[in-house]
Amino acid sequence: MDEPMFPYSRFVVDGFDADALLGVVRDTRFEQRLLAAGHFRACVQRLVFPEFSLDSGAYTLPIFASGSFSQGMIALALAVTCVQPMWANGRWIAAGQIMVFAEDSELNVRPSPGGWQWAVMLIPRTVLQREAVQRVGRELRLPKVGWYSRAAAPRDARNLREGVFTVLQDAAGWQGIVRPEQLEMQASTLLGVFIDAVAASDGGPERRGLGSCNERRRDAIVRQAEAYLKLQLDNPYDSRALSRHLGVGERQLERLFRDAYGHGPCHWHQLARLNLARSALRHARGSVGVTEVATRFGFAHLGRFSVMYRDVFGESPRDTLRG
Template sequence: MNEPMAPYSRFVVDGFDANALLGVVRDTRFEQRLLAAGHFRACVQRLVFPRFSLDSGAYTLPIFASGCFAEGMMALAMAVACPQPMWANGRWIGLGQVMVFAEDTELNVRPSPGGWQWAVLLIPRDVLQRAALLRVGRELRLPQRGWYSRPVCPADAGSLCYGVNKALADAASWAGMVTPAQWEALADFVLSVFVDAVSASDTGPERRAGGTWMERHRDTLVRRAETYLKAQLDRPFDSRALSLALGVGERQLERLFRDAFGHGPCQWHQLARLNLARSALQHSGEGDSVTEIAGRFGFSHLGRFSGLYRNVFGECPRDTLRY
């Protein structure tokens, strides 16, 4: 039986909702946390072809996203728009760098403040290599495990960004009225712009997949610190206890968190609690109250909680609960 023709989908999240953003990349769960105050809006688009998929999202505010790509699929990713370098798995990634992830690799990413658009192609390794042989006459140098990022020259980076946006715009304009031949041509086009970008960036000296020892060490420390703090969300932040638990100086932890999240561990702790409280308010059950939910996440002073919540999410907790 033939596979169904690939669909195009688009949805908008107006106001931060972590649950609504969980599946922004196909067959994955990326936990996302808002990192800056203001009105959040996301537009997410998806193209699903018979053997691979393309996801793209445009966000108005920085978030921290953490998760693993779809099982058994390679991921080719790029920041289509990002004012400044973004932090990914312990490394700073500039605009125009292609990221190539081996199967089942984890990604922890934070964009710089300002608008951010990303694109992710999920594809089986053999499908990608066959396309490369047809397109450029050779297989690509792909990581067997972990990931790598490499700069792409401005022309190739621009072609990839243009290709992603053109493919999404074309699919949106068809509004479901499309022939199989058009979908096949669109699939070939999407795959070709990614193959061109990766092949143009993989001819230089190969960098060890997963980054340097220092990058991996920094990322491991941040992950350990997150795990510790997540277990303390119902308690006041204790910088000394965090430092002792990790065996790392408080100043070093402050620097690591500012690289990874744009703020220190104390604000991480506070924002994490506020994000969890928002999710609980958005998906509350009958009988839940703002006071009960605030107390659940360690906010004992309701007025202070309401002020912090309003500053980050732009609305009062009771308005979220009503919504």
């Protein structure tokens, strides 16, 4: 007799909580930082099938997420909904445009304001190729390292988005025991729309997977700048020092940061400190006070820190500390 299965899970993060969002993609850790003021809410869903998984998250405010996908798994990712294209590894990606990542590939991503739902399928390369041969009669051109993406035809983008949305909506309505045949039908639908999307986009020269030199350089500069600024979080922002460290002009840095994060490096520095302060307050458990946390992350004026904190997170530092 077939064993019953419980493959679907859903949870809501009400108020920004970086720790709760770390594992929103199965077997990965994506660090996330809030990039805009207001009340943050995320609805995260997961479907686990015998040979692959699908994760999806709907966010009310833009964040910046950085991490690597699972070893041994191809990652197929997309924005199910986004008002404007999202920034990913140095390029702009529209809703419904498939991104194909080799095993253990990195992703830095930021949506534009206005609400965002993402989805990621993790699947072994051999399984994906086996299913592709059955569906489209050939293996897919998958990257051996790195990732690729190219603009999707409107029909392909729509079919992929609608397929993901429909499967998640149906799974959310499941009641009681889920039978294997139900799961098999959902798996078939997802594999079909993802394979069709990749097959429609994997033509053209192999260099398409690596992105342009300009894209790679922009992404590298942003990563180097972020690494440098993370070491300076207890110091005031110094644009000249950052520019000298990278060998890049201040105006160019401003443009690159606005593309990647939606704001300049000075505001990035401030938001990064506020996000770290929030994490510290959440983990304090009475061991430290607001003043000590504010001072630790370079906020000399407690009143200004409290105002900025409330503007971004919608609550006072003391509320977070108590919470």
